[in-house]
Amino acid sequence: MKLLAFAATNSRNSINRALVEYAANRLKSSFQPDADIEIIDLNDYEMPIYSIDREQETGIPAAARDLFAKIGAADGIIVSFAEHNGLVTAAWKNAFDWMSRIDGKVWQDKPMVMLAASPGPRAGANVLASQEMLTPFFGGEIRGTLGIGTWSEAWDAANSTLLRAEDSAALDETLVKLAA
Numbered sequence: 001m002k003l004l005a006f007a008a009t010n011s012r013n014s015i016n017r018a019l020v021e022y023a024a025n026r027l028k029s030s031f032q033p034d035a036d037i038e039i040i041d042l043n044d045y046e047m048p049i050y051s052i053d054r055e056q057e058t059g060i061p062a063a064a065r066d067l068f069a070k071i072g073a074a075d076g077i078i079v080s081f082a083e084h085n086g087l088v089t090a091a092w093k094n095a096f097d098w099m100s101r102i103d104g105k106v107w108q109d110k111p112m113v114m115l116a117a118s119p120g121p122r123a124g125a126n127v128l129a130s131q132e133m134l135t136p137f138f139g140g141e142i143r144g145t146l147g148i149g150t151w152s153e154a155w156d157a158a159n160s161t162l163l164r165a166e167d168s169a170a171l172d173e174t175l176v177k178l179a180a
């Protein structure tokens with residue numbers, strides 16, 4: 001099983017990147033030892049802000065095509081969404097908009113687990129709710145979602161691990177659905 005994992009944010013010290021890396025390692029070590037997991041960084045897919053004029057003048061950027069191809073090549077996806085003002089980050093929305101011009105089924109019928117890490121107690125509930133609602137329309141097969149809130153209390157940065165037993169258990173429960 002070839003899995004693609006990434007955080008939907010362009011922040012360099014991303015808490016969602018920490019979570020998605022942890023989740024990917026956990027999936028491999030506990031549930032899917034033969035998984036071939038590639039973790040990508042959205043910063044490696046920088047692209048101009050979408051506009052219909054830009055698309056007509058210069059076409060779809062190579063970075064959008066490359067990212068779309070990465071999704072297409074995977075058997076499953078783990079994505080962790082940063083929440084900006086209740087929604088996905090501008091960087092991810094932009095990449096998504098460009099990719100949707102290649103094919104509206106951006107997620108290409110892939111099974112996926114959607115995570116969110118947030119400094120606040122709501123654990124990215126808004127961004128996850130919007131993605132849960134929209135993802136099926138864009139060809140994503142959601143196997144599970146999980147938000148981890150109050151990140152500074154949830155995460156042991158020195159040891160790169162989740163601190164609360166209930167978060168670890170919930171993550172395992174979610175990941176096992178992707179491995180199934």
Ligand SMILES: Cc1cc2nc3c(=O)[nH]c(=O)nc-3n(C[C@H](O)[C@H](O)[C@H](O)COP(=O)(O)O)c2cc1C
Binds near residue numbers: 017
């Ligand atoms: C413009 C902006 C808007 C934000 N809005 C929210 C929000 O609506 N909900 C939330 O929980 N955190 C919000 N935050 C805090 C982010 O969750 C926090 O910066 C987090 O580290 C982002 O994830 P990342 O580190 O993976 O990029 C916001 C941060 C920024 C910069």
